[in-house]
Amino acid sequence: MKKEYSNGEITVVWQPDLCIHSGKCVRGLPGVFDTKARPWINIQGADTAAIIAQVKECPSGALSTYLNTVASEVIPPAEHFTPAIRAVVLKNGPLMVHGEITVCDADGNEVTKGPKTTFCRCGASANKPFCDGSHRTNGFEG
Secondary structure, rough: EEEEOOEEEEEEEEEEEHOOOOHHHHHHHOEEEEOOOOEEOOOOOOOOOHHHHHHHHOOOOOOEEEEEEOOOOOOOOOOOOOOOOOEEOOOOOEEEEOOOOOEEEOOOOOEEEEEEEEEEOOOOOOOEEEEHHHHHOOOOOO
């Protein structure tokens, strides 16, 4: 599931299934991200640059943005570009992989993830191998 919120210049995309509930968005830009409000994203709550900067801080990739441009202004991506993949171990939290990756399960089913994917390190996720934020409540240290 994806939800989109636009202010005319940009659109914020929220994918709740990817969210690990780190709270970075709420703490960083509470005028835009308020979990007590419905809808919880108020795209009018800050200027476009501030929203883009805060969304870039989302550790799971559940939040992303795209510019709302006319088709003639869209620049096609470079054709043979392979972005670097980077894995970061978050203190007392998941393994965060930056970049597009394909995850294959034991049955051969594949899913492509990116631009950020968090993998469970605590063993308690109900969405293994991906993190669901369980480390925050189970005392995981590592």
